[in-house]
Amino acid sequence: MAGRGGFARGRPADTHREFVMVTEETLFDGEFLKKLEYLHIVSKRAFAGQYRAERRARKRGSGLEFADHRAYAAGDDFRRVDWRAYQRLEKLLLRLFEEEEDLPTYLFVDCSRSMADGHPTKLTYACQVAAALCYIGLAHLDRVTLTPYTDHLGRELASQRGKGQIFKVFKFLGQLASGGTTNAKESFERFCRSKRPRGVAVVVSDFLDPHGFEDGLNMLRFSHHDIFAIHVVSQADADPELRGDLQLVDAETGSTHDIAATPSLLGAYKKVYAEFCDELERFCARYQLGYVRTQTEVPFEDVILQVFRQNRFLT
Amino acid sequence: MTFLALTATQVAWLCGLTLAAVIALFFLKLRHPRVAVASLLLWERVLVDNQHRSLLERLRRLLSLLLAITIALLIALALGRPEAGAITGEPREVVIVVDTSITMAAATADGQTRSDHAREAALRLVGDAGGADRFLVADTSGHVATAMTADRTQIEAALDRMTPTAARPTFPQLDLTDREVIVISDGVARLALPRTARALSVFEPADNVAIADFEVVTGGDGGGSEVRLVVANHSTDAKEVEIAIDLDAGSDADSRVTEVVTVAGRDAVARTIAIEGSPSGAILARVAADGDALAVDDEAVDYLPPPRGLRVALVSSGNDFLETLLALDARVDLTVVPPDRYGGDEAVDLYVFDEFAPLVQPSQPALLFRPPGRAWLAGSDAVAPLRASETGVTDWDEAHPILEFVSMRDVQIVGARHLEFATDAATRVVATAGGTPLVVARSATPRWVSVNFALDDSDFAMRPSFPMFMQNVLTWFAGEARPLRRSVGTIEVALADATVATIDGADVPARSRLGATLFEAPTPGLYVASSGAAGAYVAVNLPAGLSDVNGVTQTGRDRVELPPGRWLSSELWTYLLALALALAALEWWTYHRRITV
Known part of the structure; x- marks a missing residue:
C-alpha cells in the first residue's frame, strides 16, 4: 500500500523509504541549543493553555x-x-x-514520497526544522505535538512539555520515513475532528499535493488554528538538472511521462514552479497565514535563527 | 533512372526494407532513462501548455521521421549507383586512344610537347564529360592503360604514365562495340583507325632533322671503312645540319669527324664519309640543327668489329667471281689451290671449295659451292640435279648471320644438286618451295656452309647481295661479332638465356623464349647481349620515316568535344551521399537544438 506508507521503520516494504537520521548529536550542538532557548514561537493570538507556562x-x-x-x-x-x-x-x-x-503547538511534518527529493532530502530538512521548533516550544514549556502526515495522519508524538522531552522528539523524528502520496485535506480533516485545543499549527511540507494545498490549509484555518506554512523547497524541484529524452516518474504515484528536456521546457517548468510558489504565498498572505519558504540547500540553522525571525515566526 | 550496381528490383526492395526499418525503429518505444521527480503535478502543467503551443511543435516528430527516412533512402539509392539521364546526361563509354608514337615527343612553341598537349586534351575531354561517363584509355604502343572506368584519378594516372616511344605505332586491339572512339594524335602515325573513330589533332608544325639511315661498312673504296648516312630534313625550310661522327663512342678519346651539310626542306641527303685508319667499336653519329624539335632521331649508332686478316684458300679449277671478290677484300690473304693439289694441310684460316669437296672434313671452316656428296657433309650426290622450275627460292632465314642484309628474292638458279642433309647436323638457310635445301650451314665447329648450286648456274654472283653474302660468311667463319642492326622496340637475339646491357654497362631486362633472348630497346643505342662465350652487339636505331614530325597523314583536326553532363559532373551517387550527409548534419544540429524532437 504505497498510499499508506511512510512515517516509521518497520512498516510494510516501501522501495522509496528513506529514514531520517535526526539525532541530537548530529543536529544540535550546545551553542545552537542555547540560541534556540532564547527564541519563542510567535502566536498572533492568545490561546487557552492547559498548564501554567510562559504564554500569555x-x-x-x-x-x-x-x-x-x-x-x-x-x-x-x-x-x-x-x-x-x-x-x-x-x-x-x-x-x-x-x-x-502553555501554547498548544502542532507540528505537521509531510512524510510523503515527494519529500525524499533533494540533497539533503526535504524530509530530512523538514525533520531538522521540526526538531528545532520542538526544542523551542519545549524549552518554553509549550505543549508540542508532532504529527507526520501523508494522505492520512500518522502516529503522532503526543503532547510533550519541557526540554527533557526533546530526546523523545529526536527518536520520533529519527524513525520517520518517506512514502505514500500527499493528501493534506484528508489528514488535517481527521486532525480537526479530534477536537484538539486551538493553537499554533506549523505545517512543514513541499505542498506538492495532487489535491491542492488550499483545502488542507483551509481545514486548519477553519478550525481557528494559528497556521504557519513552512515551504521546503529543493533545488531539484525549483531548477531540475535534466537533459535529453527522459521518462519522468512521479515519486508518489509512480505515474510516468516522457519528456525531451529542452532548455525551453525547463524554462517553462521553472516558470510554472515559481508561479506555484507565488500562488502558495499569496494564499497565505490573503488569509494571514504565516509563510516561510526555505531551500534545503540553505543551512537550517540559518533558517531557524534568521529566516524565521525575519518572517516573525520566531522572536 | 537506371542503376549500375543493382537491378531496379533490388533497389526497390532495398528502399522498401530501409523505409520499413526506419519507421519501425522510429516508432519503437525506446525506454528513456527514468528520472524520479518529486511530483509530476507541475510537469503536467508544463507539458499540457507546451503540447499546444504551435503547429510546428506538433509536427516535430513527423519532421524528424521524414528526415530519417530521407537520409536512409538517399543512402539506399546511392548504393544502387543510379544514373539519371535528365540530370547527368546519358552515360557513355568512350575509348580514348592517345598516340604515343615518337613524333608526339616533338616540342611545341609553348615549350611543351605534343604528348603534353594530348594529355591535356584527354583530361579536358574527361573533365567535361558527364559524371556517369566511363572511359578506357589506351595508347598506340598496344598498351591498354585502364579498364572502362569512371574513376578520374585512375584515368589521370594512366595518362601520366604514357610517354612517346620509338616503336611502330599500332591501333590497340579493343572491343569498340557501342563505344565512342577518340584518337588524340598529331596525325603523323599511320594508324588503322576504325570507321567510327574521331580524331583530335594536337599537331603543330615543327622543325626537325633526323638521321634516316646510318651504317658503317668496311672494305670500301681503298680498303678502308666508311660511314654511310642519310640526313633527312622534315622541316619546311632548308636547314644547315652539322654531322658529327664519334668514332670511338665507348671511350673518352676525341676522335670525331664533323661535316656540315645543307638539306632542303622536306628533303634528305645521303652522305658517305670515309674514315681514316681502322676504327672499331661503337660509332655514333649525331646531327644538329637550329630549332630541332625532336631529339631522339638525332643520334644513330653502329658497331664495327676489330679488323682481322683472313688467310683463305680457294680450291677451284677456276672461278673468276670468287677469285675477284676474295682478292678485292682487303682483309683476305688469298691462295688459289687446284683441287688436285689440295692436301688439307694448307696454312689457312678457311677454305672455299668450288664444285669440290674433300673426302675428309678439313679442320678449318669451309664454304662450298655445289659440292659433291660427302659423308662429312651428311649428303649424297646420287640425286639428279634440280630443274630450273624447281629451284625457285621461296624461303630463307633472314635472321641467320650469313644472310644479314642479303636478299635472295628473285635469284635465278638454273640447276642445283639436290643434296639432303641431316637436319640435326646442319641448318637449312635457303630452300626451294618444295623444301629442298639450297644453302645449308653448320654451326658446330668447324663450321661449313654449303651452297648447293654453282655460281655459273645462277645469277647470284652478279647480284648486289653476293658480296654481302661472302662478307657475312667470312665474318661468321672468323667468329667476328658483327653487329645486329635493329630498330627500336622489342629486339630478339638468337642467343639462349643471354644477358643484355647497354654499351655503358647498364643492365637491360631481358627474357628468354624458344632459345632466343628478347629485350626492349625503347631508344636508339648500342646493346650487348652475352650468353657464355657467345655474344652479339645490337645497334638499335630509329626506323626510317618515323620521325617526320610534319608528315601528317590523317586530317585529325577535328575539334572533338563530349557534351558535358547536364547539371552534374560526377556520378549521381556521390551527390546523394553528400545530400544524406548534409541532412544528417542538419538532423544532428536541429536535434541538439530540440527543433526536431
Whole structure:
C-alpha cells in the first residue's frame, strides 16, 4: 500500500523509504541549543493553555502581568483587592492578572514520497526544522505535538512539555520515513475532528499535493488554528538538472511521462514552479497565514535563527 | 533512372526494407532513462501548455521521421549507383586512344610537347564529360592503360604514365562495340583507325632533322671503312645540319669527324664519309640543327668489329667471281689451290671449295659451292640435279648471320644438286618451295656452309647481295661479332638465356623464349647481349620515316568535344551521399537544438 506508507521503520516494504537520521548529536550542538532557548514561537493570538507556562493566556489568572480591575464580589480573595483604588474611588476593586499558560503547538511534518527529493532530502530538512521548533516550544514549556502526515495522519508524538522531552522528539523524528502520496485535506480533516485545543499549527511540507494545498490549509484555518506554512523547497524541484529524452516518474504515484528536456521546457517548468510558489504565498498572505519558504540547500540553522525571525515566526 | 550496381528490383526492395526499418525503429518505444521527480503535478502543467503551443511543435516528430527516412533512402539509392539521364546526361563509354608514337615527343612553341598537349586534351575531354561517363584509355604502343572506368584519378594516372616511344605505332586491339572512339594524335602515325573513330589533332608544325639511315661498312673504296648516312630534313625550310661522327663512342678519346651539310626542306641527303685508319667499336653519329624539335632521331649508332686478316684458300679449277671478290677484300690473304693439289694441310684460316669437296672434313671452316656428296657433309650426290622450275627460292632465314642484309628474292638458279642433309647436323638457310635445301650451314665447329648450286648456274654472283653474302660468311667463319642492326622496340637475339646491357654497362631486362633472348630497346643505342662465350652487339636505331614530325597523314583536326553532363559532373551517387550527409548534419544540429524532437 504505497498510499499508506511512510512515517516509521518497520512498516510494510516501501522501495522509496528513506529514514531520517535526526539525532541530537548530529543536529544540535550546545551553542545552537542555547540560541534556540532564547527564541519563542510567535502566536498572533492568545490561546487557552492547559498548564501554567510562559504564554500569555486569554483568561485572567495568577500571573505577574497586570491585566484589569473588576468589582469585588463576595468570596473573592481579599489579597487581590486594590486598596489604592479604594482610597481614591471608595470602591472595592479587585486586581486581575494575566494568566500565563502553555501554547498548544502542532507540528505537521509531510512524510510523503515527494519529500525524499533533494540533497539533503526535504524530509530530512523538514525533520531538522521540526526538531528545532520542538526544542523551542519545549524549552518554553509549550505543549508540542508532532504529527507526520501523508494522505492520512500518522502516529503522532503526543503532547510533550519541557526540554527533557526533546530526546523523545529526536527518536520520533529519527524513525520517520518517506512514502505514500500527499493528501493534506484528508489528514488535517481527521486532525480537526479530534477536537484538539486551538493553537499554533506549523505545517512543514513541499505542498506538492495532487489535491491542492488550499483545502488542507483551509481545514486548519477553519478550525481557528494559528497556521504557519513552512515551504521546503529543493533545488531539484525549483531548477531540475535534466537533459535529453527522459521518462519522468512521479515519486508518489509512480505515474510516468516522457519528456525531451529542452532548455525551453525547463524554462517553462521553472516558470510554472515559481508561479506555484507565488500562488502558495499569496494564499497565505490573503488569509494571514504565516509563510516561510526555505531551500534545503540553505543551512537550517540559518533558517531557524534568521529566516524565521525575519518572517516573525520566531522572536 | 537506371542503376549500375543493382537491378531496379533490388533497389526497390532495398528502399522498401530501409523505409520499413526506419519507421519501425522510429516508432519503437525506446525506454528513456527514468528520472524520479518529486511530483509530476507541475510537469503536467508544463507539458499540457507546451503540447499546444504551435503547429510546428506538433509536427516535430513527423519532421524528424521524414528526415530519417530521407537520409536512409538517399543512402539506399546511392548504393544502387543510379544514373539519371535528365540530370547527368546519358552515360557513355568512350575509348580514348592517345598516340604515343615518337613524333608526339616533338616540342611545341609553348615549350611543351605534343604528348603534353594530348594529355591535356584527354583530361579536358574527361573533365567535361558527364559524371556517369566511363572511359578506357589506351595508347598506340598496344598498351591498354585502364579498364572502362569512371574513376578520374585512375584515368589521370594512366595518362601520366604514357610517354612517346620509338616503336611502330599500332591501333590497340579493343572491343569498340557501342563505344565512342577518340584518337588524340598529331596525325603523323599511320594508324588503322576504325570507321567510327574521331580524331583530335594536337599537331603543330615543327622543325626537325633526323638521321634516316646510318651504317658503317668496311672494305670500301681503298680498303678502308666508311660511314654511310642519310640526313633527312622534315622541316619546311632548308636547314644547315652539322654531322658529327664519334668514332670511338665507348671511350673518352676525341676522335670525331664533323661535316656540315645543307638539306632542303622536306628533303634528305645521303652522305658517305670515309674514315681514316681502322676504327672499331661503337660509332655514333649525331646531327644538329637550329630549332630541332625532336631529339631522339638525332643520334644513330653502329658497331664495327676489330679488323682481322683472313688467310683463305680457294680450291677451284677456276672461278673468276670468287677469285675477284676474295682478292678485292682487303682483309683476305688469298691462295688459289687446284683441287688436285689440295692436301688439307694448307696454312689457312678457311677454305672455299668450288664444285669440290674433300673426302675428309678439313679442320678449318669451309664454304662450298655445289659440292659433291660427302659423308662429312651428311649428303649424297646420287640425286639428279634440280630443274630450273624447281629451284625457285621461296624461303630463307633472314635472321641467320650469313644472310644479314642479303636478299635472295628473285635469284635465278638454273640447276642445283639436290643434296639432303641431316637436319640435326646442319641448318637449312635457303630452300626451294618444295623444301629442298639450297644453302645449308653448320654451326658446330668447324663450321661449313654449303651452297648447293654453282655460281655459273645462277645469277647470284652478279647480284648486289653476293658480296654481302661472302662478307657475312667470312665474318661468321672468323667468329667476328658483327653487329645486329635493329630498330627500336622489342629486339630478339638468337642467343639462349643471354644477358643484355647497354654499351655503358647498364643492365637491360631481358627474357628468354624458344632459345632466343628478347629485350626492349625503347631508344636508339648500342646493346650487348652475352650468353657464355657467345655474344652479339645490337645497334638499335630509329626506323626510317618515323620521325617526320610534319608528315601528317590523317586530317585529325577535328575539334572533338563530349557534351558535358547536364547539371552534374560526377556520378549521381556521390551527390546523394553528400545530400544524406548534409541532412544528417542538419538532423544532428536541429536535434541538439530540440527543433526536431
